[in-house]
Amino acid sequence: xxxxxxxxxxxxxxxxxxxxxxxxxxxxxxxxxxxxxxxxxxxxxxxxxxxxxxxxxxxxxxxxxxxxxxxxxxxxxxxxxxxxxxxxxxxxxxxxxxxxxxxxxxxxxxx
Numbered sequence: 186x187x188x189x190x191x192x193x194x195x196x197x198x199x200x201x202x203x204x205x206x207x208x209x210x211x212x213x214x215x216x217x218x219x220x221x222x223x224x225x226x227x228x229x230x231x232x233x234x235x236x237x238x239x240x241x242x243x244x245x246x247x248x249x250x251x252x253x254x255x256x257x258x259x260x261x262x263x264x265x266x267x268x269x270x271x272x273x274x275x276x277x278x279x280x281x282x283x284x285x286x287x288x289x290x291x292x293x294x295x296x
Contacts, residue, residue: 259271
């Protein structure tokens with residue numbers, strides 16, 4: 186709905202660890218599993234490490250696995266209509282909501 190309306194969402198800032206998010210999206214935040222998607226496995230991460238020439242610390246690998254699971258959970262939650270973003274309201278989102286409410290009221294009252 187927001188994309189159709191041309192609303193740019195202000196993403197929360199990343200103060201540290203941006204490289205980990207880049208890694209997550211480089212090897213993919215999820216992978217095929219059964220009849221859907223699942224979190225990235227440690228085996229998949231290890232294969233990516235070998236090919237990319239990256240050596241993750243154990244805590245980085247655990248965090249990436251958790252981020253992969255969080256990504257999947259949020260992507261499933263986001264399929265529900267009117268799902269709020271996983272971060273605090275942004276000015277762009279608040280403006281969109283105000284315009285949408287005004288449009289609905291106008292439509293309801295026949296204007």
